[in-house]
Amino acid sequence: MRGYRDGVATRLVHPDSWSNLAALAIALQDPAAARQHAMHALQLDARHVDAWVNLGVASWHAGQRREGAQATNQALQHVPGLEAAALNFALMLRVVGRLAQAHDVLAGAVHANPGAWRLHLALAGTARLLERHDVARREVLVALDRMPLAATHDSVAKARPLADNHGELVTQALVATADAFHAAGLPFHLIGGTLLALYRDGAPFPHDKDIDLGVPADVDRPAVYRALGQGFSPMLPRDDARALASREWVLGFIHDATGIGVDLMFMHLRGHVMRLGMGWPDHIDSEVPAYGVEMLRWQDRDWPVPSPPDRFLAAIYGDDWRTPQRHYDTQVSNPSRTPESLPRAITLGLIRLAEAVRAGQWSKADALCQQILAREDVAEVRRLRARLATAGVA
Structure with a gap:
């Protein structure tokens, strides 16, 4: 908050500065101010993609959903593979029930930016909801091969602790x-x-x-x-x-x-x-x-x-x-699973595995690797388990 106040009081002249100030205002839950800062950045540089994304997110949080989606989509028009734009725009579309369009947005972003594992993982999740299980499996396998094991912003995030009386x-x-x-x-x-x-x-x-x-x-x-x-x-x-x-x-x-x-x-x-x-x-x-x-x-x-x-x-x-058995996944390991549904169960297990890696849940990730490999020899899972062992995090 102190840094934000200092930024507001400074005579900013660069669009990057205004865009960063907008991002900070979003984090501080002041979407109205964030919109103003992002628009100031765009007045200085109409093609500033980060400012378009920040304007979109701020507008969405301010209740201006149409403007938010349009601004986020504008960033994608300038940089088709921009992760932040594609992920936020797809999420906005999912919220309003336009799942197929969200899938197409992510597919286009993956085509433009094939090295971005977050895009592959988001596309896998959206394809699963559309029951396009072949696409979901293909995309989550790409994500698993490219996800880092370092303690990044994603991996250090911890689940919200359960209440002391959760069992009650x-x-x-x-x-x-x-x-x-x-x-x-x-x-x-x-x-x-x-x-x-x-x-x-x-x-x-x-x-x-x-x-x-x-x-x-x-x-x-x-x-x-x-x-x-x-x-x-x-x-x-x-x-x-x-x-x-x-x-x-x-x-x-x-x-x-x-x-x-x-x-x-x-x-x-x-x-x-x-x-x-x-x-x-x-x-x-x-x-x-x-x-x-x-x-x-x-x-x-x-x-x-x-x-x-x-x-x-x-x-x-x-x-x-x-x-x-810690981290036992019944969808994957259930002995009574019907043969025709087993491939879809494994795809769901792969998505859960990717989410465990993303959250830095190493022991859970290793357990899921073992359970999936007991059902099917998936090369990407073998490689991930080897990386977990080499990194000493499993």
Whole structure:
């Protein structure tokens, strides 16, 4: 703040100075001043691309979304491969639901600036949301080969610490969801990480951000929306095309009071197996042995769980499910993954791997490398793991 005040008081004469002052004002959450500084820079140099980007970001934060997108796009017209412009413009387009256009912006930037790994990674993420899984895989592999391992601005960023009572919040969300289902007369049972934590450890995992429930496939979906109509918010609007395409298999909600997610997986009985799927955008499916339901006593109440729980957990987590495994990724390592969805699961694992590297989460990155290589010999992953070992960060 002191440096910003000194800059404002200085008789600046260079467009770079005004553009940098705009960037500082953005960081200090003063978008109105940032707009003025950026426009001053552009008065001195109408082709100053950083000033156009700063004007775009400042305008967006000031609520002038159209002007923000136009200014950011103007920077791209001058320098088609400019990272800051492409990443911000694509994000703006995604926010307003123009995902395909965001994809095209990033694809054009990658073509103009093929060495920028952030552009490849952003394109991979956008392609995944568009279900262009071949593009997502290609682009994330390029990003993995080019991402630095040094402690850059990206890699030193740390995740927000969880609250001291996070486990209590998970329990609160679980109890609230169970009560809502009971009140509506709807069946459910514990699955996934929720079952594993309560059955093996007797308490929710301290890092859980959601709870996992299985629901019979024939349960009426509108009845689920009604049951969770108070105190819960759907992750996607009910009439959203993505929700409509996925709700045969999954529905997601947020428990409003705690912010904990509620993942409802609809279990389809098909002969001797129970099939469950992730829906949009990955369509990752699993088939576990068909099962009945028994009760698990926890916190003075009975919780329905697959019977026997051991067989279900072995199907999802492997025979060594009793041994805690740090950074275990069920999307990649789930033994019950269906063969046709495994390539998409690996692509998702590759994107998660890139994000772990970006965040400087070295042990997680190395664990993901091992899990992916156990499924498929991916040369880029082998090279990344060798770099992790050489750098001594794994």
